[in-house]
Amino acid sequence: MADYFTSDINALHIIGRMDLPLMGLTYARLNNAVADTATGEQAAFQEAPGGPPARIAGLWRIVRDDLQNILGQSTENLHAAAATMVHIAETYEQTDTDSGKAILATDWGPGGSPSGTIDGERIPDEAQPPVRIAG
DSSP states (O other): OOOHHHHHHHHHHHIIIIIHHHHHHHHHHHHHHHHHGGGGHHHHTBSSTTSOBOTHHHHHHHHHHHHHHHHHHHHHHHHHHHHHHHHHHHHHHTTSOHHHHHHHHHHHSTTOOOTTOOTTOOOOOSOOOOOOOOO
C-alpha cells in the first residue's frame, strides 16, 4: 500500500494539472470578455446618438483596461503556479515508494482516473483563449 507521501504528490498533481489550469481558463475567458467591451464603447458612452463621448468614457476606459490586465496577468500567474506544482510533484515522485509510483503512473497515465478528485475537477480539454493585455 502506498504511503501518505503518494497522496500528497497526487494532491499536487490535482492542483497543478486540474485546479489551477481550470481557474486560469476562467480568468482568460473573463479577460477576453472585458476586452471585448471595447468594441461597443463609443456608442455606450455618447451623450446622444452621433454626439460627443460622455466625460465618463475616459474613466471607464482606465477601469476596463486595469481590470482586463489584472485578469490577464492573473491567468499567466495561475499557469506559472500550475507548472510549478507539477514540477514539485514530479520531483518528489522520484523519491516515493515503488508502490506509490505505480499508483501515480496508473492514475495519471493515459486513460487514468486520479484518486482524490471531487466533482468538476478535470484536466481542461478546451484550449485557453489568448490573454489580451491592454496597451
